[in-house]
Amino acid sequence: MKLSKIYLGLFSLIAILMLAACGGAAEDEAADSKDSSSGSGEDTSYTVEHAMGTETLEKAPEKIVILTNEGTEALLAMGVTPVGAVQSWTGDPWYDHISDQMKDVQVVGLESEVNVEAIAALEPDLIIGNKMRQEKIYDQLKSIAPTVFAETLRGNWKENFELYAKAINKEEEGKQVIADYDQRIADIKEKLGDDVNKEISMVRFMAGDVRIYHKDSFSGVILDQIGFARPESQDVDDFAEKNATKERIPAMDGDALFYFTYEEGDGEATDVEKEWIEDPLFKNLEVAKAGNVYKVDDTIWNTAGGVLAANLMLDDIEKFMIK
Structure with a gap:
């Protein structure tokens, strides 16, 4: 009788311990499930300050529309293909x-x-535009999807690029693109040696307009980043001298002259280029007599305005300026 009571007590104790173990496991499983559930509900939203105010995105966008040419290049450089984009100026x-x-x-x-x-x-999940180009339709765009605007288009492409990287939640990828570019600048500067002190002149031919480019232009900023000197008349912190007349041809002189032509397909800009390049005043420039006048692609040196074009412009610098 006593043994029966002892066995009964032992069985009861074992049962209690087994139930406790099962209960603990269930609680651990429930806790793990709760942790997993709370992890999946993690806040992925982020805020972007831009030219028109502040925009909050719930998560990294997957369908992006880009409304500038340089912005298109920025996305591509970071490995993102937009679902929609404005047409290139040429092409x-x-x-x-x-x-x-x-x-x-x-x-x-x-x-x-x-x-x-x-x-x-x-x-789209995100629209990226530009205040200088599309301010009037900002409210319409914002009613479609979260919208981020850059302030301007001229000068240093890096400023807009950094905004775009933040807007698409790829800041680390963006930093790497800029770091790679900066390394190229440093390498080119080292290869140039004393030639970096040469004065670089830039001219653009258009139908009905000839421009002498200054420092606050896409290509002007890149020349400045390398460290090139500029002719005195071009060493100015603005965009360009527009509507230049032939009396201004002497201001185009330098140790090297790069010119580019914005041709819209009707041949008018090409005719302007030919007229000026063959003008006796132009042929008499020291840079022309030295054979240091180079025709380059307008898309790369001016129109595209993005990081991909910037790297292609560096290719031209290496080709023509590093002997």
Whole structure:
């Protein structure tokens, strides 16, 4: 009888211990489940300050529409293909140097004439535009999707690039793109040696206009980053001297002259280029007599305005200036 009571007590104790163990395991499992659940509900939102105010995105965007040419290059450089983009200023519809990466991208108008309906049809998660180009339609764009605007388009491409990297939640990738570019600048400067002190002149030919480019232009900023000198008349912190007359040809002189022509397909800009290059005043420039006048691509040196073009411009600098 006593043994029966002892056995009964032992069985009861074992049962209690087993139930406790099961209960503990269940609690651990529930806790793990709760932790997992709370992890999946982690806040992924972030805020971007931009030219028009502040924009909050709930998560990193997957469908992006970009409304500037330089912005398109920024996205591509960070490994992102937009669902929609404005047409390149030259090309059908994209610049040659980006066309392979843009095959499936929908055209949504021009920088200066955006197709709002086409943007809405793409149902984007984010729209990136520019105050200088699209301020009047900002409210329309914002009603479609979160919208971030850069302030301006001229000068240093890095400023807008950093904003775009933040907007698409790829700041680390953006920092790497800039670091790679900065390393190229440093390498070129080292290879140039004393030649970095040469004065570089820049001229652009257009239908009905000839411009002498200054320091606050896309290519002017890059020359300055390398450390090149500029002719005195071009060593100015603004964009360009527009509507230059032939009396201003002497201001184009330098140790090297790069010129580019914005041709829209009707041949007018090419005619302007030929007229000026063959002018006796131009041929009499020291830079022309020395054979240091170089024609380069307008898309790369001016029109595209983005990081991909910047690197291609550095290719030209290496080609023509490093012997």
